[in-house]
Amino acid sequence: MRISYAASEPADPSQEAIYERIKERRKPRPLIPLDLALLHNPNIADGFNTLMGAIRSKSTLNLAAMEMAVCYVAVLNKAVYEWTAHAPLALKAGARRDALEAILHDDVKNSAVLTEEEIDVLDFTYQSTKEIEVRESLMDKLKARYTERQVMELAMTVAGYNMVSRFLVSLDVTESNGKEMKMPE
Incomplete structure (x- = not known):
C-alpha cells in the first residue's frame, strides 16, 4: 500500500466504539485491509462503515x-x-x-x-x-x-x-x- 495500514486496535480509548462498530459489521472476519486504510481517520472510517453497511444490508434491490x-x-x-x-x-x-x-x-x-x-x-x-x-x-x-x-x-x-x-x-x-x-x- 502507498501508506501504512493503521493499527487494528485504537490508540485512543475514545475511539473504541468506532472500532467495535466496524468489527461488528465484519464479523466473523477480522478487520480487512480497506478498514485498516480508512482507520487513519476513525471518524471517516465510521461514516464509511455506516454508509456501506446500509448499502450492503438495508437495500431492497436484488x-x-x-x-x-x-x-x-x-x-x-x-x-x-x-x-x-x-x-x-x-x-x-x-x-x-x-x-x-x-x-x-x-x-x-x-x-x-x-x-x-x-x-x-x-x-x-x-x-x-x-x-x-x-x-x-x-x-x-x-x-x-x-x-x-x-x-x-x-x-x-x-x-x-x-x-x-x-x-x-x-x-x-x-x-x-x-x-x-x-x-x-
Missing part, C-alpha cells in the same frame, strides 16, 4: 443485480481487490457464471448471455461510472422495472462502490494494482 453492478464498477475502474472480494459474492447471490464472465471481459453490450434486466443495470453502471450522466431513456427503463427506492439504491450502490474503487486504487490497498482479475473458483 442482491445478484447489486453485486453484478459492483463487479462492473471494479472492472471499469481496474479495482482488482474490489473484483476479488465481490465476484464470489455475486455468484453466491445468484449471478450466473457466464454473466460474470461477460462483466470481467467488459463484454456487456454485446453479450447474448445477459438478461434485459442485467443489461439495464450494467448500462446504468457504465453510464454512471464513465459518463457520469445517465441517459433519460435508461432511467425510464429502470423506473418501469424498479420502485423509486430501488432506482435510488442502484444509484447509491454504483456511486458508493465507485468511491470504494477509487480509494482502493489510489492507495493500492492490498497491493493489487496491475494484477489480473480472475474468475472465482
